[in-house]
Amino acid sequence: MEANTRSTGRLPAAFLTPGSSSFVDFLSVHQPEILPGNRALPVKGAIEAPHGTTIVSVTFPGGVVLAGDRRATMGNMIAQRDIEKVFPADEYSAVGIAGTAGLAVEMVKLFQLELEHFEKVEGAQLSLEGKANRLSTMIRSNLGMAMQGLAVVPLFAGYDVDRGKGRIFSYDVTGGRSEEHGYAATGSGSIFARGAMKKLYRDDLTEPEATTLVVQALYDAADDDSATGGPDVARRIYPIVTVITDDGFRRLTDEEGSQIARSILERRLEQPDGPRAALL
């Protein structure tokens, strides 16, 4: 019955059976044991694994920005200084992950494949709403792990080609999905990031303003949350900033990222609490 993709034999019957365009559905029939949600859970006990922290996202007319800091922590230890937590999901969407890094990266990989598989089989892309729902299902399948302390809470952002605008979706551990308007954040530093964005956000931002805004927010998150890393000038590690417009997904180059981070750092030397919003 084993589906051997390893040998060079004939395609197993399951491969040629007409059915769903979903890769996850195909796997759940054909090789359910390799799906993350189907793994046997340990009976008890918590594992300590690296966690990713703050992801922020802002919409602007014509697109959306998704960014993340670079720190992964394990308890009070910094597990990794240059982790990547923001990934393209496909041409027009991206996903940023907070929570248990190992599981989250695996979930992103499967999610990317799910979207690509659908696109290849159907010859058309899923709607942005469809992609967001698909991610919801995948988070829900991780609930068992989440209850053992290995939660994954992503932030999904994309350019809705049909509506011609950027949209953001946030999730909770149960797979609950909600569309956010304007800006959103997830992860341990999100409370501080959200406060910063609330004061700085306007609905007529330009793309450079939006990319600066998310780095400001990440700076504030790092300022108050020990699990979130700020721009690391000495090691030249800067937040990952991605922009999605009708041109598709684009990740800012290291050069662009460092420019934004450095200009913010410079301002903060004079004004440690960052830009001031008008009182009235």
Next chain:
Amino acid sequence: MSTPFYVSPQQAMADRAEYARKGIARGRSLVVLQYADGIVFVGENPSRALHKFSEIYDRIGFAAAGKYNEYENLRIGGVRYADLRGYTYDRDDVTARGLANVYAQTLGTIFSSSAEKPYEVELVVAEVGSEPEGDQIYRLPHDGSIVDEHGSVAVGGNAEQISTYLDQRHRDGMTLAQALKLAVQALSRDTNGSEREIPAERLEVAVLDRTRPQQRKFKRIVGPQLSRLLEAGAATSAEPVESSDTESDDEE
């Protein structure tokens, strides 16, 4: 009247092969050509939605002539195979050679099993390398044999004649516009040698372009871009064979 009890294996196989070949010959031919920046797929296809060419994986494309439901089934099987393999191992571990072997086994088993009717399809599996030398093109006839092709290949009803035409005129390092022009010329020749016009809207064109920055190299060429390329191809000298040095900038 009595039913014959015995049919020799040779005869049985010959009958099945003829059945499959006739089925394939009813469809239109298509061609796959190497050009400087990759591999181009060209075919006549009045449908906008039902494709003869498609993406299997990052660098691997698929082309098929024959019965639609049968090759569509194989195509989806191939996508599942590639995605599963890439998920379990790594994206680099999905190769055209592996895929072609699986298709060959599948077609071969169906062809020689008396319980199933042979598939009336002929496939091409192509993989674009990072250099032209790394390009791979495999042709898979209905019986599960596998042919490693270079330069150009044609499949479908009129394939033999088109192949001969292409073999004589195809060169390495053609631009996309030149390769496209040659492909259209080859496809528009009828069996009796007369030429007919294939309008741009009846052409299905796709490329595996090694210069694409994305990981996924497959791209359909449609609409204005296709018209531009066809014009550029027509503008190059009438004899593409001679114009080996003209370096026209084929637009992306």
